Amino acid sequence: MLRYIIRRVLWAIPILIGVSIVSFFIIQLPPGNYLTALMASMRATGESVDMSQLQTLSERYGLDEPMIVQYWKWISGIVLRGDFGQSFLYTRPVSDLLWERLGLTFILAFTSMIFVWLIAFPIGVYSAVRKYSIGDYVMTFVGFIGLATPNFLIALILMYVSFTVFGQSAGGLFSPQYLDAPWSWAKFADMMSKIWIPVVVIGTAGTAALIRIMRANMLDELPKTYVDAARARGLSGAHAVTKYPLRVALNPFVSRIGWELPELISGATITAIVLSLPTTGPLLLEALLAQDMYLAGSFIMMLSVLTVIGTLISDLLLAWLDPRIRQGVVG
Amino acid sequence: MRQIPMREPDTLLEVRDLATHFFTDEGVVRAVDGASFDIPRGKTLCIVGESGSGKSVMARAVMGLTRAPGRVVGGSVLWCPDQDGQATDLATLHGNSRAYRAIRGPEIGMIFQEPMAALSPVHTIGTQLAESVRSRHAVSKRETRERGIEALARVGIPEPAARYDQYGFELSGGMRQRAMIAMALAAEPKLLIADEPTTALDVTTQAGILDLILDLQSETGMTVMFITHDLGVVAEIADSVAVMYLGRVVEHADVDTAFHAPAHPYTEALLRALPSIHAKTGERLAAIPGMVPHPFARPAGCAFHPRCHRFRPGLCETREPENVPVAPGHGARCLLLKPARKAAAE
Known part of the structure; x- marks a missing residue:
């Protein structure tokens, strides 16, 4: 019985890795990212968009980097430090x-x-x-x-x-x-x-x-x-x-x-x-x-x-x- | 509970005109329709009949386990546990009443055709066996277990203590049926109803189970009502035989008479249909012509007349046969028979 439980728990690891990759990429699938969404909503409300501010935000969040790097930053934060990253929307830690x-x-x-x-x-x-x-x-x-x-x-x-x-x-x-x-x-x-x-x-x-x-x-x-x-x-x-x-x-x-x-x-x-x-x-x-x-x-x-x-x-x-x-x- | 004085002190169970009908959407199925027989104490009665003759429904009626939409609609089941002649009519009791439960289990035990289906898939043999022990004796947990293991040992199950904690699916078919017998017998019943207990087993296992029932019977003196369609089994274990056809007992006799001097044409036909070792090569096995009629299309008059080799037109399809006492302890429902005393006088 114990062996069965251990085997089942071990099986969960590859499943979760797979799920994390798939979910991360699916979330990224829609064109654009949080900043373009933000920009669009700012334009819609008539605010002026400061391109240099966007640039700094983009660098801070690493949005320019390739997806693999972004994924690695995110998942290693969770696994190694229990850090789920920052929410853009609430500017608070996700956790x-x-x-x-x-x-x-x-x-x-x-x-x-x-x-x-x-x-x-x-x-x-x-x-x-x-x-x-x-x-x-x-x-x-x-x-x-x-x-x-x-x-x-x-x-x-x-x-x-x-x-x-x-x-x-x-x-x-x-x-x-x-x-x-x-x-x-x-x-x-x-x-x-x-x-x-x-x-x-x-x-x-x-x-x-x-x-x-x-x-x-x-x-x-x-x-x-x-x-x-x-x-x-x-x-x-x-x-x-x-x-x-x-x-x-x-x-x-x-x-x-x-x-x-x-x-x-x-x-x-x-x-x-x-x-x-x-x-x-x-x-x-x-x-x-x-x-x-x-x-x-x-x-x-x-x-x-x-x-x-x-x-x-x-x-x-x-x-x-x-x-x-x-x-x-x-x- | 109503007490009725009995006539025959040697009779343990007297069933008279028992009727169980099933009220389905398509109509009423008269599965048992006026069945009568007696079982003397300590003896074995075999109930014989083709599929659909109402054998199992009758056994359930005696046990008070008739399932909806079925209902016992008439007749009496007189249960006389002691020789003082007092009887209880089980047919008047509600199947789930306390009075019936005091009898079902500790007084009348039952084993079923498919031991696998009769055992819970998720409970140990011991859990189920313990219920039976406790239905008879209010004993401690430890003693319940000891008695249960003892019961398993008595029916010839090897390593009974280990089997007690095992599940039904871990045992072989024969062992399962032995465990079922142990469950019925742990309550030390006066009557054991065995509903085709060997049908689902292979022939060697079958013989072992029959021997076991016979041994236990001679050891405990219990009475057995054995339901089967196998005349070979009847010859081996029966003291008397009741032959059922379409919900009625058409012949009731001791085993020798039933095999050697049957009075009812149906019994004759059944015996002729047995394969014989003396048969000539190339000879065909005799079969009863036709099929058991559909319960909704019950033939008028004697229900067996369309298949009967002694069919007499103008008589058999017009009148329902009564039970004719052809000899003491021997009766048959056939219009062609004459009662014993009248026949001797003529």
Whole structure:
């Protein structure tokens, strides 16, 4: 098992190197660079462009150098010094921007994930065990509505309801007085009073999808003979279902965790913009639009690292859950 | 739980007119439709029939494990665990009730056709075996394990302590079925229902499993209800035989009578279809003409009449045959038969 983990971790290295190269070059693909984008926007607003100032900026950031050199500067900074470079847009170190947003994104994402699991899990099992019952049809109906409604629309509706009914502005995660305040219980409570809207918005589609997955997994397992065999040993129906088919139905569920990690960062961008959430999605979009290549590149690197870690975690969880996979791994 | 006085103290299970119907979108499938038989204590009853005759559905009905859209719609399953003559009608109990669960497992055990499918792919043999041990005895974890390993040893599994912690997929087919038997027997049931337990195994393994069941039966005195379509197996292990056709028991007799003096034409036809070692070279194997009818197209009158070599027009397709007691302990549902006493008087 340990050998398997080490092998998987070692495999991640070439994958990440490849990803870093590809993402760096793709970000550079659009014609021009940050300075030309800056120049264009300055011209558009009627400001005069000082060519000599541009020249110094260009030299400082090394934008004139060949791409290989630029890439090397960027990647060696990350690997050797943990330095992700400077954001052109914010004139701040990228790592500051990243960590600031990542913390909140994680809080939001984990809260919504737990929300989704708490709701989807029991409903999915119920819909499978009571297949074609009224409850199943109602849940299926609600689930499909949740799947079909775009998240930003739910966000707008909830914002409207929150404002008209509760008299509360729904944007952001904090009230204005806590925005720059250090962390305290009051700030935490303030966040908790606001977080439910994005959690519900981000959660609905996920909940609906997960209910369907759970239901389908359970329906695959419920007719298996081993369920009857367990009942033939005197187990009650409910006990037999939760002990056996539910365990087996968890497998496809767990393998999804791998994709959820990167989705935490890149997902729900539109929702985050609508709700003006201080999460990573809007920042990534902004960086890409402005060709702020170090910021964007670092984000994409983060995404790839999380994808690799996520896949590794779900593989390990699967091996832990399913002896058939574990045997294949060791043998 | 309603207690019903029994007539025959030697009978462990008395099934009368049992009916399990499946309510599908296409219509009602009468998978078991009025099946009756008895199993005496300590004996082996073989239930024989072609695929689709309702053998397995009937076994599940006795176990209270009928699956939706199926439902037990009639008849009685009288379970009389003690010789005091008191019986419980299992057909009136809800399949998931506490009363049924007190019987299923510790009183009536079951083994299935495909041992691989009957074992959870992600739980050890021990986890599943422990449930069975605990359904009978409330014992400590350590003792549960010891009893479980003992049960594995008793069914002839080598290195039982190691096997206890292994998974079903790590064992061979025969070993899996032995493990299933160990699970059923760890609860020390009075009745073991074996639903084609050897069908999925190769012939040598099959013989080993049959010997094991016979040995365990003589050791523990348990009663066995053995479902099979293999008449060779019947000859080897049965005390009595119930032949099923389209959801009904068409003949019920002790094993010698069933093989040497069958009363029902269907039983005769089944026996003729057995390959014989005395057959002449070039002789064709006898087959029963036609197919088992589709459950929606159940023939009128005697359901076997379209395939019957004794078919009498004007009689067989008009009336449903009743069970005719041709001799003590021997009955058959055929319109051409006469009851034993009446026949002797004539």
